[in-house]
Amino acid sequence: MDTVIVIEDCAVATVDALGTEYRRGHVVLRGNRIDVVGAGAAPAVDGQVQRIDGRGCLLTPGLVNTHHHLYQWITRGLAADNTLFEWLTTLYPIWAGIDEEAVRVAATGGLAALARTGCTTSTDHHYVFPHEGGDLLGAEIAAAADVGLRFHPCRGSMDLGTSAGGLPPDQVVQTLDAILVDSAEAIARHHDSSFDSMLRIALAPCSPFSVTPELLRESAVLARESGVRLHTHVAETIDEQDYCAQTFGCTPAQYMEQLGWVGPDVWWAHAIHLDDTAIDTMAKTGTGVAHCPTSNARIGAGVARAADLVRAGVPVGLGVDGAASNESSSMIEEPRNALFYARNRGGPRAMTVRTSLALATIGGARVLGRDAEIGSIEPGKLADLALWRLDTPAHAGIDDPVTALVLGSAPPLAALIVNGRTVVRDGRLCTVDEDTVGAEVAKAQAALVAKAG
Numbered sequence: 001m002d003t004v005i006v007i008e009d010c011a012v013a014t015v016d017a018l019g020t021e022y023r024r025g026h027v028v029l030r031g032n033r034i035d036v037v038g039a040g041a042a043p044a045v046d047g048q049v050q051r052i053d054g055r056g057c058l059l060t061p062g063l064v065n066t067h068h069h070l071y072q073w074i075t076r077g078l079a080a081d082n083t084l085f086e087w088l089t090t091l092y093p094i095w096a097g098i099d100e101e102a103v104r105v106a107a108t109g110g111l112a113a114l115a116r117t118g119c120t121t122s123t124d125h126h127y128v129f130p131h132e133g134g135d136l137l138g139a140e141i142a143a144a145a146d147v148g149l150r151f152h153p154c155r156g157s158m159d160l161g162t163s164a165g166g167l168p169p170d171q172v173v174q175t176l177d178a179i180l181v182d183s184a185e186a187i188a189r190h191h192d193s194s195f196d197s198m199l200r201i202a203l204a205p206c207s208p209f210s211v212t213p214e215l216l217r218e219s220a221v222l223a224r225e226s227g228v229r230l231h232t233h234v235a236e237t238i239d240e241q242d243y244c245a246q247t248f249g250c251t252p253a254q255y256m257e258q259l260g261w262v263g264p265d266v267w268w269a270h271a272i273h274l275d276d277t278a279i280d281t282m283a284k285t286g287t288g289v290a291h292c293p294t295s296n297a298r299i300g301a302g303v304a305r306a307a308d309l310v311r312a313g314v315p316v317g318l319g320v321d322g323a324a325s326n327e328s329s330s331m332i333e334e335p336r337n338a339l340f341y342a343r344n345r346g347g348p349r350a351m352t353v354r355t356s357l358a359l360a361t362i363g364g365a366r367v368l369g370r371d372a373e374i375g376s377i378e379p380g381k382l383a384d385l386a387l388w389r390l391d392t393p394a395h396a397g398i399d400d401p402v403t404a405l406v407l408g409s410a411p412p413l414a415a416l417i418v419n420g421r422t423v424v425r426d427g428r429l430c431t432v433d434e435d436t437v438g439a440e441v442a443k444a445q446a447a448l449v450a451k452a453g
């Protein structure tokens with residue numbers, strides 16, 4: 001018999017198409033689905049029921065993180081004052097030392113931090129595969145199962161090492177053939193396309209300056225044959241724009257379009273330096289964006305045209321990006337930073353608090369092709385929810401709960417529910433031991449940095 005959870009006496013922001021909200025409302029969850037959502041007290045429910053008192057709380061859909069590099073959780077705080085290219089060349093020799101255990105520990109730490117900040121679904125973009133590293137994709141998939149998040153790992157790749165004029169060291173790049181074999185195997189072993197899937201694979205060559213055009217083209221063919229999505233970094237920095245102009249004679253967006261990397265099954269990370277033509281192409285083709293405002297500011301990469309993208313109808317979600325360029329990796333900080341940068345760029349009306357919450361929820365779901373399943377609180381959708389405490393001194397008295405969530409400091413979670421399972425309760429993870437995770441992360445970080453000498 002299905003477990004039934006009733007959450008009541010809370011404010012509810014459903015983030016449905018009509019923006020339905022309740023000042024005092026309830027939800028009933030049955031198994032892994034949302035059964036009922038509405039105003040006032042919950043209806044009478046039969047059977048074994050777990051009740052969560054939502055007084056003083058706001059219930060939202062779980063947040064969706066559309067871009068990450070979880071392995072970086074154990075390389076935070078390095079190259080803190082460098083450009084992206086300097087930062088990459090400092091970190092690559094350290095990243096070259098990762099193995100299965102390092103990735104398992106890093107992914108557990110990163111996913112635990114995401115869960116504690118309201119995230120119920122996360123992607124990961126893993127593109128560093130040292131030759132003796134072992135099954136790194138399998139290691140992070142195991143970590144996601146332990147923490148209990150819905151997971152979309154992107155099988156990344158690089159085939160342009162230093163000796164071929166690329167940025168990454170040769171020991172972390174693979175040949176095109178090896179990448180295609182590994183990518184096909186990752187899909188066959190792990191990809192689950194079912195409605196309530198906890199695990200979907202995407203293919204994700206790293207970036208224009210670390211992969212060949214053949215790898216981008218062939219990955220797109222394989223992804224489309226296999227029914228999985230495509231993800232990569234595009235237009236993150238001016239350096240990348242200059243590289244594409246010199247090497248390919250076009251903008252990063254034009255380059256991606258030439259290689260078949262536009263469409264409703266594609267999402268780009270960052271997409272900062274775009275002209276109007278690029279935005280028009282993305283809107284017409286349904287190409288999505290993982291907007292990462294905190295990372296962009298940390299790296300000083302620029303301010304994305306997020307409001308212009310939203311206005312044009314481009315699917316936009318939010319992402320924390322890798323922890324080495326966003327040490328907090330707090331998912332709830334992303335809607336606030338998205339709003340701040342949008343307003344700094346486009347003025348006070350550039351983005352509302354509700355639009356920024358929508359980007360972090362249904363927007364991300366749309367980018368991942370899962371807006372029929374997650375991203376809003378509606379009957380029949382999956383039970384992925386965040387219950388935020390707004391009754392502590394930090395938030396009590398802020399007039400509007402959605403404003404309190406987006407513009408206030410990060411509130412504690414009363415509960416985080418993923419696929420009907422309680423992952424966080426009263427601010428603490430229920431699935432993994434936080435103290436053990438912290439100790440393992442510190443040990444793995446020290447070992448990895450020592451290994452690089």
Ligand SMILES: [Zn+2]
Nearest residue numbers: 233269321322
């Ligand atoms: Zn990234």
